[in-house]
Amino acid sequence: MPDVKTASHTVGTAEDRVDLKTMDRAALKDFVAEHGAPRYRGDQLFNWIYGKGVSDFDRMSNLPKRMRRGLQRDATVEDIEIVDQQQAADQTVKALFELPSGREAETVLIPDIDERGEARRLTVCVSSEVGCAMGCEFCATGLMGFRENLTPGAIFDQVWHMNEVAHERFGRPVTNVVFMGMGEPLLNYDAVLESIDILTDEDSLNLSAQKITVSTVGLARRIKDLADDQLRTNLAVSLHAPDNETRSDIMPVNEAEKTSLPALKEALQYYSQTTGRQITYEYCLFKGVNDSEEDARNLAEITRWAPSKVNLLMYNPVEGLHFERTSETQLDRFVQVLVQEGVTVTVRRSRGQDIDAACGQLANEEE
Numbered sequence: 001m002p003d004v005k006t007a008s009h010t011v012g013t014a015e016d017r018v019d020l021k022t023m024d025r026a027a028l029k030d031f032v033a034e035h036g037a038p039r040y041r042g043d044q045l046f047n048w049i050y051g052k053g054v055s056d057f058d059r060m061s062n063l064p065k066r067m068r069r070g071l072q073r074d075a076t077v078e079d080i081e082i083v084d085q086q087q088a089a090d091q092t093v094k095a096l097f098e099l100p101s102g103r104e105a106e107t108v109l110i111p112d113i114d115e116r117g118e119a120r121r122l123t124v125c126v127s128s129e130v131g132c133a134m135g136c137e138f139c140a141t142g143l144m145g146f147r148e149n150l151t152p153g154a155i156f157d158q159v160w161h162m163n164e165v166a167h168e169r170f171g172r173p174v175t176n177v178v179f180m181g182m183g184e185p186l187l188n189y190d191a192v193l194e195s196i197d198i199l200t201d202e203d204s205l206n207l208s209a210q211k212i213t214v215s216t217v218g219l220a221r222r223i224k225d226l227a228d229d230q231l232r233t234n235l236a237v238s239l240h241a242p243d244n245e246t247r248s249d250i251m252p253v254n255e256a257e258k259t260s261l262p263a264l265k266e267a268l269q270y271y272s273q274t275t276g277r278q279i280t281y282e283y284c285l286f287k288g289v290n291d292s293e294e295d296a297r298n299l300a301e302i303t304r305w306a307p308s309k310v311n312l313l314m315y316n317p318v319e320g321l322h323f324e325r326t327s328e329t330q331l332d333r334f335v336q337v338l339v340q341e342g343v344t345v346t347v348r349r350s351r352g353q354d355i356d357a358a359c360g361q362l363a364n365e366e367e
């Protein structure tokens with residue numbers, strides 16, 4: 001097989017071989033077809049890579065020997081591996097993955113344990129980038145700045161390996177995936193959508209799209225793209241402030257007109273009308289910043305833009321940042337106002353705080 005260069009897929013390791021983990025099923029079929037093999041060979045490759053976790057072409061026994069030789073010469077399957085793992089007191093597991101570039105990404109497995117001590121839900125919080133360019137003032141990842149986009153395969157691998165951890169530690173597979181780790185998923189749009197296609201493929205992990213949530217800082221144009229591309233997963237928007245001024249103070253992305261609250265409103269209404277899906281607003285309470293009763297009333301107004309619900313989060317302090325956690329009393333008042341306004345609201349308690357695995361705390365220590 002000669003070298004392949006396509007616009008949408010990264011080419012080249014050190015030896016200029018194409019990494020098949022940058023491809024989903026459709027791209028693998030295109031890849032083999034471009035090299036004169038029947039398209040069903042792409043399905044076979046898919047099954048080996050994403051169904052069986054095999055990256056050694058020699059083990060792909062149903063591929064012809066000549067094709068395997070060609071793949072060895074011109075392609076690689078770049079796996080990512082867990083290099084460190086920590087478990088919190090509440091059984092949340094944080095894993096550090098080494099990427100082919102040598103950089104590291106963090107992933108969290110969050111068990112929802114019932115009264116009998118069994119995990120009824122196992123959620124993997126995946127990273128879509130190393131670092132993040134969005135620079136939210138309260139976020140440890142934002143402090144790092146942007147480093148690297150993850151490939152579809154690297155996003156998939158986080159879930160694959162955490163699925164193994166889930167079996168080892170809790171005796172059952174991963175049930176949910178949230179794109180709430182490092183990075184802004186909609187800035188790595190194609191790779192995130194391709195990874196979702198892989199994760200939900202019945203020959204791979206066969207996860208339900210309804211059990212996957214993509215969480216965005218609120219990039220209006222990309223939210224419209226999601227609607228047009230008929231995203232089948234849940235959409236969460238990190239709102240964190242109920243008015244333009246406060247939001248711009250803590251989330252620089254809001255300063256630009258095309259990503260400000262009015263633009264977000266228009267995009268979310270388009271998304272809602274196009275998909276018929278409910279939107280989840282993530283709202284982290286910061287003491288004295290966005291936790292007043294007036295803020296709650298303004299937030300209630302926003303929930304009327306389109307069918308939606310609110311997840312309230314308690315802030316997990318990050319070293320070097322000046323934000324503080326809201327008191328339980330203020331939280332209660334805030335919830336009360338929302339309930340009076342008819343808003344569906346859930347309070348999400350932080351998990352894995354003692355290992356810095358909670359929301360907003362992900363950042364490689366060495367970074």
Ligand code: SF4
Pocket residue numbers: 132133134135136139140141142143181182183184217238360
């Ligand atoms: S909160 Fe999300 S979007 Fe904002 S800096 Fe952190 S990772 Fe990026």
